[in-house]
Amino acid sequence: MSADCQVYLLDPKNLSPETIAVTFAKTSRSPQSFREIAAELNDEKSAQFHEKWVVGYGHASVAEHAVLHIAVENCSRLAVEALESCRLASYTEKSTRYQKWTPQDHHTPTELDGHALKPVFIRTIEALFTSYQEALPAVKAVIEQEHPREEGESDGAWERRIRSRYVDICRFYLPAAALANVGMTINARALEHSISKMLSHPLLEVQALGRELKRVAQENTPTLVKYANPIPYLDAVQSDLTRSAAEFLPQSSERSDWCQLVDYDREVENRILTACLYRFGGNDYAHTLSSIRNLIPTDRQRLAQEILASLEKFVIPLRELEYGNFTFDLMLDQGGYFELKRHRMMTQTPQMLTTRLGYA
Structure with missing residues (x-):
């Protein structure tokens, strides 16, 4: 230096x-x-x-x-999904694994005002939260038997050690209407696009959240987000493709496997090895790929060992591994998807949350 x-x-x-x-x-x-x-x-x-x-x-x-740190409190988990659809940001949510929800911690959609299904919705939500509250001590008792207090361990330390285990199991009772808090760190460019998407969202709660995000952001970035407005294109695309999906796609049969590898690059190994040698060698890409294709298996294995064998815990491997692409079709409950969605270095296309595939 x-x-x-x-x-x-x-x-x-x-x-x-x-x-x-x-x-x-x-x-x-x-x-x-x-x-x-x-x-x-x-x-x-x-x-x-x-x-x-x-x-x-x-x-x-x-x-x-221009980077902002925005706190969002007491919005539904469904609204959080919309907020976190922008992957060029950092998020930390109130954890359903470590914290307990009360029966009041839920959102009733404005769309249900005056609707005949509103009482049904409220009864269902109340039943879920009642089951959640009843399950917590029952599951805790089972976990206590499986993970007894260690010698010299205080009540508080024991509770902290087992809390995530029993609360984690019970969180599957929590509906999409359960309230959540999320902290977001995002730059103004990504935030403007995120707000525009939320203002174009079909749910009124998400639209309201988008308006509030814009208001709060303008306190610190009055110019950079003030032109965040609904995007007619997004509304038109959703309407048109929803109609076309119903028209062109047959009713799918019941699937037997929750995880399906539907597509992958047949030369994925060649492309990763090529990218790694291209980075550290001096040949052009086409020549490097041709050389990799002609390697004998033992040499290919040696290269793979050199790329991965010295990795230690928490060390990110070479970026060249991104040359390998796989497409999976996963059928998950919402709790399972929460675990997957945090891995943002990928392209995720979630379908609308419905009961079509079943419910707890």
């Missing part, structure tokens, strides 16, 4: 997210240091910059430097 190299933070306590974004954007044209650029800016100048370059000229990548 050179003697002149400097590394420092632009403190969000002193600079707004929009000002930080402009500071970074200006460095592509200005010879000044980041500190000097930031010193010349204020919120008004930053807003003018964003109006001209981000909104007017479409330089949306600038908005990625």
Whole structure:
């Protein structure tokens, strides 16, 4: 590192997210240091910059430097699903594995106001929460027998050790209407798109959440998200493709396997080995792929060992493993999907949550 190299933070306590974004954007044209650029800016100048370059000229990548930390409380788990559909963000939810829900912790959709099914919905929700509350001590007693208190272990330590086990089992009673809290860290560019999607969502709760996110975000990024509006395209696509799916797809027969590998690249191993050697070698991709195809099995195994054998716990493998793609069709309950959805380095296409495949 050179003697002149400097590394420092632009403190969000002193600079707004929009000002930080402009500071970074200006460095592509200005010879000044980041500190000097930031010193010349204020919120008004930053807003003018964003109006001209981000909104007017479409330089949306600038908005990625404006980062917000947003707390969302007491929205349904179904609304959380819509919120977390933006994968270019970080989320932490109130855990159904470690926390217990009370009978009041649920959302009643506005769509049911005045509807004949509203009393049925409420009775069903109340029955689920009653079963949940009754199951907690019963399942806990079983877990206590399977995992007895260790010698010298306090009541509190024992409870903490077994809590996740019995609460985790009982959480499958919780309906999609159960309330949840989620903390979100997201940049303004991704947030604008996320808000637009939520404003275009068919559920009124999600639309309301989108409006509130926009209001709160504008307190810190008044320019970068103010043009987040419903997207007619999303509404049209959902309507058209729902109709076409009913028209073109036959009624599917009952499936026997909850996990099906429906497609994969037949050369997945070749592509991964090729990508790894391409990175560290000097040949072009086509020549490298041809060489890999001609390797004998023992040499291929040796390469695989070199790529994976020295991996330690918590170490992420080479990115070149992403050259291998698999498509799975999974049939999961909502609790199972919660475990899967947190793995965001993939493309997930969930269907609408219904009782068509069964329910607990």
